[in-house]
Every structure is written in C-alpha cells, then in structure tokens.
Amino acid sequence: MTPPTDAPAHNDRALFVLSVLAQSKVAMTAAELVQATGLVKSTLYRQIATLRRWGFVMESDGRYSPGPVSVQLASGFDGNSDLVMAARADMRALVQQSHESVALVTAVNDRVVCLEMIDSEHSLRCSFDRGRSVPASDGASAKCLLAHMPLDQRDALLDGLGESAQRRAERAAELDAIREAGHAVTEGEVDAGVWGASAPVLASGRRLRGAITLMAPITRVQGMEAALLHMTVVTAARISRALQ
Numbered sequence: 001m002t003p004p005t006d007a008p009a010h011n012d013r014a015l016f017v018l019s020v021l022a023q024s025k026v027a028m029t030a031a032e033l034v035q036a037t038g039l040v041k042s043t044l045y046r047q048i049a050t051l052r053r054w055g056f057v058m059e060s061d062g063r064y065s066p067g068p069v070s071v072q073l074a075s076g077f078d079g080n081s082d083l084v085m086a087a088r089a090d091m092r093a094l095v096q097q098s099h100e101s102v103a104l105v106t107a108v109n110d111r112v113v114c115l116e117m118i119d120s121e122h123s124l125r126c127s128f129d130r131g132r133s134v135p136a137s138d139g140a141s142a143k144c145l146l147a148h149m150p151l152d153q154r155d156a157l158l159d160g161l162g163e164s165a166q167r168r169a170e171r172a173a174e175l176d177a178i179r180e181a182g183h184a185v186t187e188g189e190v191d192a193g194v195w196g197a198s199a200p201v202l203a204s205g206r207r208l209r210g211a212i213t214l215m216a217p218i219t220r221v222q223g224m225e226a227a228l229l230h231m232t233v234v235t236a237a238r239i240s241r242a243l244q
C-alpha cells in the first residue's frame with residue numbers, strides 16, 4: 001500500500017496499520033511497517049500494542065501479521081456478505097464453463113479489493129488472491145469499477161492519480177466507452193501475459209456493488225476472447241438480478 005500524502009488522523013492510525021498488514025502476503029517487520037505506513041517508529045509501536053491487545057495483530061520472531069480476531073472478522077464477512085453469497089454459485093459455474101479463474105472484486109477507497117477468487121485447474125500468476133488489493137487505475141477490474149461508479153467518485157479517483165491533463169482526459173474517455181459497452185477488457189496491464197474481462201455487478205437502481213473478472217493467460221485465450229467475454233457479462237448480469 002502506498003502511504004497517504006497526509007498522515008492518517010490519530011484515530012485512523014491503528015486501522016491503517018491493520019490495513020497494511022491485511023494486504024501483505026507475508027508477516028512484516030517493524031521496519032517494513034514504518035516504510036509502508038510512513039509512521040514514526042514510536043507511533044507505530046503504540047498502534048501495534050493496541051492491535052495486539054485486542055487480538056487483531058500477532059507477533060512471532062519480530063514479525064507481525066493479522067491476529068485471531070481478524071480471522072473471526074473474515075469468517076463473519078464470509079457468512080454475512082450478500083454479495084459474496086449471491087455470487088459464489090455463478091462464479092463456480094463460470095469457472096467450470098470457461099476453465100479459467102474468476103474473481104469477485106469491489107472498490108474500497110482507491111483500491112480494488114478481491115472479495116472472492118475461484119481458481120481454475122490451470123495455473124495462473126496474477127495479483128488477485130482473496131482479500132488482496134491493487135490500485136484502482138489499470139486492469140480490467142479497476143477500469144470496469146471506475147467506469148460504473150458515480151461520476152463524482154470516479155473523478156475524485158482520477159484526480160488522485162496526479163497525471164497530466166491529457167492523460168486524465170484519455171482515461172475519462174476510455175471509461176466512458178467502457179460504461180457504454182458494459183464491460184472492460186485488458187491485456188497485461190497489471191500482470192504480464194494475463195488477459196482480463198470484467199463486467200459490473202449492479203444492485204437495484206443500477207447501484208454498483210462490484211465486478212466479475214475472468215482472468216487467463218493471453219496465449220490460452222487467443223480466438224476465445226469473444227466467447228469468454230460473453231460468459232463473463234452473462235454471469236455478472238445473473239448475479240445482478242439476484243441482488244435486485
């Protein structure tokens with residue numbers, strides 16, 4: 001996670017530390033956390049002490065990782081998220097039909113977070129694992145979510161990228177086209193050699209809840225792009241109907 005330009009408010013610091021740990025695939029040292037959060041070491045240790053006391057963080061051999069209460073939160077999310085529960089069966093069907101990996105993603109602040117990931121029988125190296133996140137900028141998932149979120153929210157995220165006026169205008173035009181088409185397709189934008197197709201999951205009033213993204217190696221999808229995209233769009237539409 002990129003440190004924020006402004007230091008997090010006092011009440012947010014512990015949550016910021018927990019968020020960084022949650023997104024790391026490995027346990028982190030205090031030095032790594034200082035670098036990732038931008039907090040001074042004394043402040044970091046105070047936040048870790050609070051998180052450890054409540055069971056959100058645990059320490060082993062000088063490295064920190066999410067603690068047992070974090071696992072309970074994840075379990076509670078699994079059992080109570082209407083979006084995940086509505087999507088799972090159709091995601092499994094899409095994996096069986098396409099023989100490729102499928103993710104359910106949503107936008108959280110300036111990140112794309114993977115809520116559920118169902119892998120195919122084929123190996124695939126990609127940035128998405130369940131609970132992980134990537135910046136909401138490039139790739140089919142990010143572009144699909146950006147294109148279908150409220151305009152003021154989209155514009156705020158585009159402004160936050162700090163790109164030139166020309167590049168921002170190009171991004172906005174691309175997102176307008178994606179919204180019109182109802183899907184996003186990219187090749188190698190986040191992970192080299194990976195093709196992705198993403199379609200929005202919309203609740204009543206066309207409120208954006210997330211997106212379904214199918215991922216596969218570019219070499220394996222050649223000649224199958226249209227069929228795989230159609231499967232993805234149909235699956236997202238089916239899940240959207242279940243949420244109405």
